[in-house]
Amino acid sequence: MNQATAKKEISVEDLTVHITEEIHVKAGLEDTFAALLEQIGEGNTTPDGTAMPMKIEARPGGRWYRDLGGDNGHFWGTVQAIKRPTLLEITGPLFMSYAAVSNLQYRLSKVDGGTLIKFHHIALGLIPEEHREGMGKGWKHIHEQVRQRAEGKKGR
Numbered sequence: 001m002n003q004a005t006a007k008k009e010i011s012v013e014d015l016t017v018h019i020t021e022e023i024h025v026k027a028g029l030e031d032t033f034a035a036l037l038e039q040i041g042e043g044n045t046t047p048d049g050t051a052m053p054m055k056i057e058a059r060p061g062g063r064w065y066r067d068l069g070g071d072n073g074h075f076w077g078t079v080q081a082i083k084r085p086t087l088l089e090i091t092g093p094l095f096m097s098y099a100a101v102s103n104l105q106y107r108l109s110k111v112d113g114g115t116l117i118k119f120h121h122i123a124l125g126l127i128p129e130e131h132r133e134g135m136g137k138g139w140k141h142i143h144e145q146v147r148q149r150a151e152g153k154k155g156r
Helices: 029-040 129-150
Strands: 016-025 063-069 072-083 087-092 100-111 114-125
Touching: 016 129, 029 087, 029 100, 029 114, 029 129, 072 100, 114 129
Parallel strands: none
Antiparallel strands: 016 114, 063 072, 072 087, 087 100, 100 114
């Protein structure tokens, strides 16, 4: 290695992302779980409202992907665990086309007045800073759409 090349020490924090969120939904477990599957599936949109429909095969080993037609698209993950209507866990690269892997967990529980969704996204890899910054915003948008769908405030 050239002496002029600087080495950057990489820490575990540089290689990981951990996002948690709690979403309170004024709807029952089954309606909330259905709204979650719809939102991360065919009803998915970007934060600016652009349609970005996805496919989710809601079964163990099922794929989560963006179908662009003609056998083109983007693989996002695999359903690792599903226990309707209380758990959905997905592992995979998600939107990242580089050396990274993620684990998503949606745990739903009945609470007074509706459903509580506990969301965890843990990622490991060489994740660019601009993607790190956008992840929280993207998940908040998706989760607000899930809440609105489940509560009947968004067309289903």
